[in-house]
Amino acid sequence: xxxxxxxxxxxxxxxxxxxxxxxxxxxxxxxxxxxxxxxxxxxxxxxxxxxxxxxxxxxxxxxxxxxxxxxxxxxxxxxxxxxxxxxxxxxxxxxxxxxxxxxxxxxxxxxxxx
Amino acid sequence: xxxxxxxxxxxxxxxxxxxxxxxxxxxxxxxxxxxxxxxxxxxxxxxxxxxxxxxxxxxxxxxxxxxxxxxxxxxxxxxxxxxxxxxxxxxxxxxxxxxxxxxxxxxxx
Numbered sequence: 291x292x293x294x295x296x297x298x299x300x301x302x303x304x305x306x307x308x309x310x311x312x313x314x315x316x317x318x319x320x321x322x323x324x325x326x327x328x329x330x331x332x333x334x335x336x337x338x339x340x341x342x343x344x345x346x347x348x349x350x351x352x353x354x355x356x357x358x359x360x361x362x363x364x365x366x367x368x369x370x371x372x373x374x375x376x377x378x379x380x381x382x383x384x385x386x387x388x389x390x391x392x393x394x395x396x397x398x399x400x401x402x403x404x
Numbered sequence: 405x406x407x408x409x410x411x412x413x414x415x416x417x418x419x420x421x422x423x424x425x426x427x428x429x430x431x432x433x434x435x436x437x438x439x440x441x442x443x444x445x446x447x448x449x450x451x452x453x454x455x456x457x458x459x460x461x462x463x464x465x466x467x468x469x470x471x472x473x474x475x476x477x478x479x480x481x482x483x484x485x486x487x488x489x490x491x492x493x494x495x496x497x498x499x500x501x502x503x504x505x506x507x508x509x510x511x512x513x
Binding site: 293321323325330331332333334335338340345346381385387389390391392393394395396397398 | 497503
């Protein structure tokens, strides 16, 4: 296991298009998190899953955003009708649960909306 | 709501000098605090957490609940310490992380 992986690493799209990102967590980790990071800021929490259940969503996650983790393994984050303000680095992290365990981060997907 | 503040965007020190990266937090519950580090072209990784009370790569951090601070310290900076450092607060049943804006540490020769 080489850690958390994310695909694609870079995505350039035109405003109004839909995009989907994938995250593969560390195999035994039952928690999976999505964060967004814009220039000059720290990562901001978007949502998290425990197994296949999405247990919390941030107010940052507008109706255009949807995340799934259908079998409790990999997760997808879809953004519909992208806007220029969606341009950011999207980070995925995974951890064990319950308890306060270290979150292991993926390399991120950099989204640029033209 | 919880918040993490890192007042310095950039901290430049000479090799061998002491380092202190400041972090203050606001949270009404019992805080769980972390320092994450991102080296150039690498992913974000955990440096240390307050409950483990250990020293990692010579860095230590003490939780001061009275001052709501969790400053990161190292007595003698090394060139390889140059990186972006983020202080983070874990909250809620899901232990989501609230990050500060980060401090870029530059260690000069």
